[in-house]
Amino acid sequence: MKRILICMLCALLLTGCTDVRTRRSPDVLALDTAEPTRAAMHATQNDEIISAGVMHPLLFREALENAAGAEISPGHLSLLMVSGNPAPVLPELLQSQEIAPTCKVLYVPDGACTLLESGNAPETGQLDAAVSTGMLPLRTADLIYGDLCGGSGVSAVPAWLHERLTLMLLDADGVQSALSENACRGLALLGGRFETFSFDADGAPCTVRSVSLRISAAVAHDQLCISVCGSVRAETAHRPAAELLLSEMVSSALTETAQAAGADLLFLYEAACKSRLPGIRSCSQSQWRSMLMTAAYQTDLRVTA
Amino acid sequence: MRCTVQKSNTRRAPAWSALQTAAILLLCRLTVFFCCPAPYTAAYAMGMLAAVLLQAALLLPLAKLRHRLQIPAPMLWIYRGFALFLAAYYAASGLRLMHMLHCPSPHLLPALFLLTLLYTVSRTQAATARTAVLLLVITAAAMLLLPVSGFRAAHAVSLYLPGNARAAFFREFRHSGELALLPVLLTHAKPQEQYAPHALTAVCIGRAAVLPLTVLLGTVQNGRLTAWEGSPFFLLLARTPLSDAVRTDGFWLLLAAGCAVLCVTFALQQAIPPRARPVRAALLAVPACAGLTLLLSRTGYDGTGLGIAALLLGAALPYACLLYNKIKGIAAMPRKEV
Known part of the structure; x- marks a missing residue:
């Protein structure tokens, strides 16, 4: 018991938790x-x-x-x-x-x-x-x-x-440019760390329940093509309007970050590695940035109940 | 398996259970794993798994050995020298971890480390084995919390980040020094014919399952932080607190330090001849280990060659002993059927 007490005293002294008040x-x-x-x-x-x-x-x-x-x-x-x-x-x-x-x-x-x-x-x-x-x-x-x-x-x-x-x-x-509110919301939607996600869809409230979006990268006609597709489960009275607004948010997030500034905030590089695009693993940061700025972006998003 | 060292050398050899043998070997590997600064990637996990499988393929035949092992005195001295070197390697790894984590009282910690070692090395090997089981249980329980607490922050796509599987493969060999202690360690198991194969299997399964899975978890949690200078395991811990208020870094720091002390103690106890007086032997072995540790820290030795030598020593020593005994005409001890 004495040994254990000595060990505990040493641990307390060494971890520096003796002067909390000051x-x-x-x-x-x-x-x-x-x-x-x-x-x-x-x-x-x-x-x-x-x-x-x-x-x-x-x-x-x-x-x-x-x-x-x-x-x-x-x-x-x-x-x-x-x-x-x-x-x-x-x-x-x-x-x-x-x-x-x-x-x-x-x-x-x-x-x-x-x-x-x-x-x-x-x-x-x-x-x-x-x-x-x-x-x-x-x-x-x-x-x-x-x-x-x-x-x-x-x-x-x-x-x-x-x-x-x-x-x-x-x-x-x-620090470079500020993002629009739509782009911020699109990034939040793609990041998926929110607890509630509500917005006004053509005069009716829309609440997102869950998001299942997949980001993929491909090369078509020597051009990088990034696409976001999947579904969003939401409660709304105006599904087409909600779909349009959510698509706008995701598109804004992609165009204002990746297309305008070559910013890869959505693990696009990893998605490109997953798709095994040629030469992607040896690509430098500046090369990847240039590729993102010249890439084509597609969004295919569906709202389900 | 039935293997034993000569009776004259086993006067104080303890009787260990399969769990104790496996626990001490797994803790040795975990200690080096905690201290390793290599960033986590899926390639790291793959390289590690390939190395562990190869090591298992080389070591598992030891469980089939049906002869009593008599390690000749010259080989036993090589083994002891290796154990001393291994102890210094563990101590250097532990100190490097303390340095990486910016531990408080940097001068007091090595002194405390040294005093603790003097005490623990002079204790019996049975006490070391019991402590190893306790520490392994605590470590396993704490590791189970990691995926639970960090589930929301994971990015599965990080698994596709490029990495070097070949480097990971060779790194695993560098970090497998404890395998050299396997042949003699298995002579401690009681009764050997029942527990030694179990211990070997537990070590192989534990290494193949726990470590690569932890690396994979670290990959999806740490994501792009591959340029982080320091232990990626502690980065993983810092990024996965139980809540905003509860952090577990301090607990893990103490646990890692405890594991390091235990591994150094274990290796030093293997280096000490069984007939030596415990306190006197500790007073000789600990300063020798401290000197070697200082040397390894100054030269920045990363264990290259240590793992390969350890694996060769671990896998080949029993067979070399059998061959040596046959050449020298040393009669094998009476065989007992399993």
């Missing part, structure tokens, strides 16, 4: 990556905002610790707000394990810290609600990083633009 745990962290680089956080314990200037975004913890006079533990961080270019910052934060892979990310065009300090930043719950109602697809730090490293090197990041949530395309050079 430590600050942020739920929201804001990083201004553009000059002057700044960091701000909302500490959950006493509902206070702590901010500090930092030399490098990765050094935010030390700067905030000095400003707060307490140890900072970002283990329970649920939202990372970034302004400037998030592309180089995100992989570094993930690899150094400063943020959890499933941490949500929100892009703010400028002044992420100022937004948090002024109290005008969106609540974490707003982003969660947007995902669960199918307004936005789920985009966590690991998914954004995965798209930047794999696929075509273009990802999409949730953004707070003109006081509303949307999606913006992101590559190594920085």
